[in-house]
Amino acid sequence: MDNVILTTRAITKEFPGVKALDSVDFDLRSGEVHILVGENGAGKSTLSKVILGAYIPEGGEIYLGDEKVSFKSTRDALQRGIAAVYQEFTLIPYLNVAQNIFFNREPRNKYGLIDHKKMERDAKKLLESLNCDYINVKLPTKFLSVAEQQMVEIAKALSFNPRIMVFDEPTATLSEREVESLFRRIKKLKESGIGIIYVSHRMQEFKHIGDRITVLRDGKKIATVNIDEVNDMELVNMMVGRDISQVYHRSENHFTGEVLRTEKLSDKKGRVKEVDITLNKGEIVGIAGLVGAGRTELARLIFGIDPIGGGKLFIKGKEIKDNSPVKIVKEGVGMVCEDRKRMGLALNHSVMWNTVAVSLKSFFPKLLISHKKIVEIVTDYVKQLRVATPDIYRACKNLSGGNQQKVVLAKWLSANTDIMIFDEPTRGIDVGAKMEIYAMMDKLATEGKSILMISSELPEVIGMSDRIYIMNNGRIVGECKRGELSADQIGALMLGVGGDSCAS
Amino acid sequence: MKKVFLMAISLILVVAVLVGCGQSATNKPSESTAPSTSSEPAKSEEPKPSEKPLANSYWGDAPASEADSAPVPIDNLPTEGIGIQISTNVKANEKYKIAIIVKNTTNPFLLKSIAGTEKAAKDMGFECISLAPARQDSLEDQVKIIEDAIQQGVDGIILHPIDSNGIMPAIRKAEEANIPVACIGTPAAKQTFLRTGVDYKATGLLITHHVAEQIGKKGKIIILEGPPAAQNAQERLAGIKEALQSYPEIEVVASQTTNFKRTEGMQVTENLLQKYKDIDAIIACNDESALGAIQALKAAGLAGKVVIGSFDGNEDGSSAIKNGDMHVTYNTDPFGSTYLAAAYIVQYLNEGTMPPKYFVPFPSELQNPLITGANIDQYMSDIAWWR
Amino acid sequence: MQANTRAKSFITDFVRKIPPVLWITLLLITIFSMASDQYLKFSNFTNILVQSVPLMLVAFAQTLIVLTQGTDLSLGAQVSFVTVLWIYLTKAGLPIYIAAIISVVASMFVGSINGLIVSKGKIPPFIATLGMQNILNSISMLLTAGASIYIYHPLFYDVTKAKIIGIPLVVWITAFMFMVTWVVLYKTKLGAQIFGLGGNQEALTLAGINLVKPSIKIYAFAGLLTSVSGLITTCRLESGQPVVGAGWEFEAVAATLLGGTSLREGKGGIGGTIFGVLLITILKNGLNISGVPSLYQNAIIGLIILMSIVIDALARRMKSYEEGAKL
Numbered sequence A: 001m002d003n004v005i006l007t008t009r010a011i012t013k014e015f016p017g018v019k020a021l022d023s024v025d026f027d028l029r030s031g032e033v034h035i036l037v038g039e040n041g042a043g044k045s046t047l048s049k050v051i052l053g054a055y056i057p058e059g060g061e062i063y064l065g066d067e068k069v070s071f072k073s074t075r076d077a078l079q080r081g082i083a084a085v086y087q088e089f090t091l092i093p094y095l096n097v098a099q100n101i102f103f104n105r106e107p108r109n110k111y112g113l114i115d116h117k118k119m120e121r122d123a124k125k126l127l128e129s130l131n132c133d134y135i136n137v138k139l140p141t142k143f144l145s146v147a148e149q150q151m152v153e154i155a156k157a158l159s160f161n162p163r164i165m166v167f168d169e170p171t172a173t174l175s176e177r178e179v180e181s182l183f184r185r186i187k188k189l190k191e192s193g194i195g196i197i198y199v200s201h202r203m204q205e206f207k208h209i210g211d212r213i214t215v216l217r218d219g220k221k222i223a224t225v226n227i228d229e230v231n232d233m234e235l236v237n238m239m240v241g242r243d244i245s246q247v248y249h250r251s252e253n254h255f256t257g258e259v260l261r262t263e264k265l266s267d268k269k270g271r272v273k274e275v276d277i278t279l280n281k282g283e284i285v286g287i288a289g290l291v292g293a294g295r296t297e298l299a300r301l302i303f304g305i306d307p308i309g310g311g312k313l314f315i316k317g318k319e320i321k322d323n324s325p326v327k328i329v330k331e332g333v334g335m336v337c338e339d340r341k342r343m344g345l346a347l348n349h350s351v352m353w354n355t356v357a358v359s360l361k362s363f364f365p366k367l368l369i370s371h372k373k374i375v376e377i378v379t380d381y382v383k384q385l386r387v388a389t390p391d392i393y394r395a396c397k398n399l400s401g402g403n404q405q406k407v408v409l410a411k412w413l414s415a416n417t418d419i420m421i422f423d424e425p426t427r428g429i430d431v432g433a434k435m436e437i438y439a440m441m442d443k444l445a446t447e448g449k450s451i452l453m454i455s456s457e458l459p460e461v462i463g464m465s466d467r468i469y470i471m472n473n474g475r476i477v478g479e480c481k482r483g484e485l486s487a488d489q490i491g492a493l494m495l496g497v498g499g500d501s502c503a504s
Numbered sequence B: 001m002k003k004v005f006l007m008a009i010s011l012i013l014v015v016a017v018l019v020g021c022g023q024s025a026t027n028k029p030s031e032s033t034a035p036s037t038s039s040e041p042a043k044s045e046e047p048k049p050s051e052k053p054l055a056n057s058y059w060g061d062a063p064a065s066e067a068d069s070a071p072v073p074i075d076n077l078p079t080e081g082i083g084i085q086i087s088t089n090v091k092a093n094e095k096y097k098i099a100i101i102v103k104n105t106t107n108p109f110l111l112k113s114i115a116g117t118e119k120a121a122k123d124m125g126f127e128c129i130s131l132a133p134a135r136q137d138s139l140e141d142q143v144k145i146i147e148d149a150i151q152q153g154v155d156g157i158i159l160h161p162i163d164s165n166g167i168m169p170a171i172r173k174a175e176e177a178n179i180p181v182a183c184i185g186t187p188a189a190k191q192t193f194l195r196t197g198v199d200y201k202a203t204g205l206l207i208t209h210h211v212a213e214q215i216g217k218k219g220k221i222i223i224l225e226g227p228p229a230a231q232n233a234q235e236r237l238a239g240i241k242e243a244l245q246s247y248p249e250i251e252v253v254a255s256q257t258t259n260f261k262r263t264e265g266m267q268v269t270e271n272l273l274q275k276y277k278d279i280d281a282i283i284a285c286n287d288e289s290a291l292g293a294i295q296a297l298k299a300a301g302l303a304g305k306v307v308i309g310s311f312d313g314n315e316d317g318s319s320a321i322k323n324g325d326m327h328v329t330y331n332t333d334p335f336g337s338t339y340l341a342a343a344y345i346v347q348y349l350n351e352g353t354m355p356p357k358y359f360v361p362f363p364s365e366l367q368n369p370l371i372t373g374a375n376i377d378q379y380m381s382d383i384a385w386w387r
Numbered sequence C: 001m002q003a004n005t006r007a008k009s010f011i012t013d014f015v016r017k018i019p020p021v022l023w024i025t026l027l028l029i030t031i032f033s034m035a036s037d038q039y040l041k042f043s044n045f046t047n048i049l050v051q052s053v054p055l056m057l058v059a060f061a062q063t064l065i066v067l068t069q070g071t072d073l074s075l076g077a078q079v080s081f082v083t084v085l086w087i088y089l090t091k092a093g094l095p096i097y098i099a100a101i102i103s104v105v106a107s108m109f110v111g112s113i114n115g116l117i118v119s120k121g122k123i124p125p126f127i128a129t130l131g132m133q134n135i136l137n138s139i140s141m142l143l144t145a146g147a148s149i150y151i152y153h154p155l156f157y158d159v160t161k162a163k164i165i166g167i168p169l170v171v172w173i174t175a176f177m178f179m180v181t182w183v184v185l186y187k188t189k190l191g192a193q194i195f196g197l198g199g200n201q202e203a204l205t206l207a208g209i210n211l212v213k214p215s216i217k218i219y220a221f222a223g224l225l226t227s228v229s230g231l232i233t234t235c236r237l238e239s240g241q242p243v244v245g246a247g248w249e250f251e252a253v254a255a256t257l258l259g260g261t262s263l264r265e266g267k268g269g270i271g272g273t274i275f276g277v278l279l280i281t282i283l284k285n286g287l288n289i290s291g292v293p294s295l296y297q298n299a300i301i302g303l304i305i306l307m308s309i310v311i312d313a314l315a316r317r318m319k320s321y322e323e324g325a326k327l
Ligand SMILES: Nc1ncnc2c1ncn2[C@@H]1O[C@H](COP(=O)(O)OP(=O)(O)OP(=O)(O)O)[C@@H](O)[C@H]1O
Pocket: A015, A016, A018, A019, A020, A038, A039, A040, A041, A042, A043, A044, A045, A046, A047, A087, A388, A389, A397, A398, A399, A400, A401, A402, A403, A428, A430
């Protein structure tokens, strides 16, 4: 190929118990966006990290152009112009945005000390190029929202002026608006001849920015195809290795009695304003809205992470004052968080531990616990959710990102909660697993559990919800039953331009 | 915010209450003696500070180790008696603040030092403040305490220095503020206003002579030494060795450290008894190690066959003398020593009188400090400092 | 937002920005000045500053280590070691300044060994430095035969006595060391790496940074700070004290926590540590000056430190609660 800038030959990488990459050939041309897809645990991140020098492969070769290279660390790769936006969180919480972007290559002034002014100026410029000038470069990244943090990670990668860029699920935590800025930026990068490896689970993105697509499954390369030579279903079948029919499936269901109600519920920061919602037994209620519309904040409020600033919250008819997660969990509410890394999992602990941590008491009301039974329960969930892990004793940090998400789900499912709050439940989860999660939600609803679902993926909200609330700027601006409004109408409401909301 | 506020309030209360307690605790003695101070002569009789000799530089800059250690005749002392019997007719002209600063709050010897000062405060009519390092035996803390006491405006300091040289900077600060510092036990490196407490070397001499007489000036003895680095232990050992020079027929078969501890006294003696079965006497550098030695002797079936001499006259040591396990010990009397120091300080503050000399050993040989079977009953009922 | 609520939130914001440790300190000062009329004197003010110096320097060192999610248990032993080594070398005939420099270098060397063991050996700092503490303690004991060692030199007295515009020299030295530490923490690469080590080691690895070098530098810098504390302590005590620093490392941790540095996530800074140390020093000084019997003092100190840390933690939680950490 004429303008191939990066080639891998027969790359093999093993972790204890798994062959993460099995003789993978891959190539990247300049000025193309090469998409990597595959189920959770297929080896996408591992391949990226091998290219980035973060992992040293057991076998195979990497060529930059015609030159064979072997990177000892990410620094070597960076020096050759390969930078990345990792799936991991690579920001340092108590350094500010500028310090994070220029971490370890801070500009110096004439005294040899860090030149904060210049650093902040440069950081600002970079963020502006991503349409993110609203991010305060002097703020420690700890205080940014997840989406803002992700934009900082992207700015950081861009600041290296690389020849090759790897994006590992960059949009998983972004809202539409930020995704758009990112895509615009990626197109520009493409035009300037940079080669881009792009890992994602979002099918709708592929056509938008991709040129070629490589499918991995179980560490093996299945195929590399031009993006317009393949349709979604074919892709899915390649990824999953089996036939998949209908994505969203809802059974007939009857709602009986209200389990959760809010009356003019507000938080203290003005991000949630006088919200009235209800949730019935056996109902799936979706909340649509842009990132920043206050959906996550509403969930946090209900779950007791943030204090109530005004209004009332009723769970199963009981008013909850002085809300706290402990209290709320006692009422039988569970929450799957937006930021699974920092709120959902003990990453150093095993899959088993994480799965049963909150539910031990309900399984074993007496003093003693049975290890055998725990193993049974956990193994069952691992099978149901198809968590890709060699065994249930594996530490969660060694799982792929999507599989970590599944463990969070398993945790709440095992806790046998009546009311589940799902904040972006399928983010970073591959299509196969997504459908399993949808099926599981449907099953839960028929079993009489209630689900409050927040999602940035509108099709998901529309496909799964019995009722949808639309949020904008902290308020509920619309409500509709299943099938009442089209995606366009809901989208307009989300943006705050749709006229009257429809009565329910 | 409510929780934080509540916590803060309770914190204020705790501090306030405790500080309040401290205040009232230290005020008590002065309250009870208030009438006596008010009946004292008016202030005008007091010599102006400039007429007073300088409290701490009066004896010059000589090292403490070169001080004359001759005992002061009993009649020249401002106090009468030793141990808890001690009394004085010195009265404070004003409600002076005198601090007793010790090394730690676990050693009974030091606690009785505090008690002696408190008794002195009652008898003479001054205010006594007792201070000890928050960290046991921490020199750095003791220095800070002295600095704080100077800030507090104390009129005099009675001090058990933790380290002779290390305490000097703090003493110099007191000196600059013209606050008399009386050291008890281990002295500061340079001569201060006063040193009192026993002369360790003299105690060693006295006990050794007594033990030598007991065993007919000949035989085999064991010495149980104190911590090798402790100055008082070194001086005491020097006294013992000097006394032994006059007894050529006495052979020291072993001289080992037991660090002033009962357990070590027992272990070391047990080990030595394996080797030397025909011991005539043991001189232990304090009662605790002597008591350990007695246990070892009992276990070896040698109880009563070995003469034991020791130092301190503490509670268990006294009982051992009473039931014949121990033969002689030296009353090191912290209670009386601090009382005496307080009397000298009050005399100085009243009219600028300096002690007769820098080092006033107390109790000295003139005060009949040896405790034996002959005087143990009287000692335990009337004198014992630990009571 | 309406103007009046904005004004209100400005005031509450301002009040909330004052770290709790500061107003706890002010509170203590108020109580003590009511208890003793000697308390609020300038001489006592400098007295407190001087007394806080040795712990202050050790606490700066500890703060850096805590920011990396470690604890250095050998800091106190390093102080003792420096006091002993300085006197020992001077006694052995070296010029006093040369001896001082050698002591500083030795302390930094000890620190870098700590850093090496922690990063290269992947031994938890707690264990590694505990071992170092024991080693240093016994070296100090060996050099001194267990007692303090002493030499006469006018330098000691001069250092403690000297004043510049009414403030003791040792306080200036500490202020200077604070500046240096501040620059290291906020103006150098190493500073950023400290926050990185504590906040997100994965990030450092993914940035291709070898963790060994920064660790060695950080612990060596801590050694520098403790050695200055050791030199000043030697001057204050005019002697080499083999056990003088025992327990300082824990007081330094307490001061660090009081100052708002967290044992997790590399959160905090050295500014707060100053107030943590002052709180501890003021507490001890105040208790002495108001004549609280020493038997109660330890309990009070422990209680107040504990309560302050709890209040501080609560207040911080409220703060992030109210600011509704955007997350
Ligand atoms: N550090 C590690 N130690 C052990 N096993 C690992 C490690 N990193 C990845 N694995 C395993 O290697 C396999 C591939 O993981 P990888 O992260 O590449 O998947 P992925 O395709 O990126 O999945 P996802 O879409 O969920 O991010 C998984 O089975 C995972 O459990």
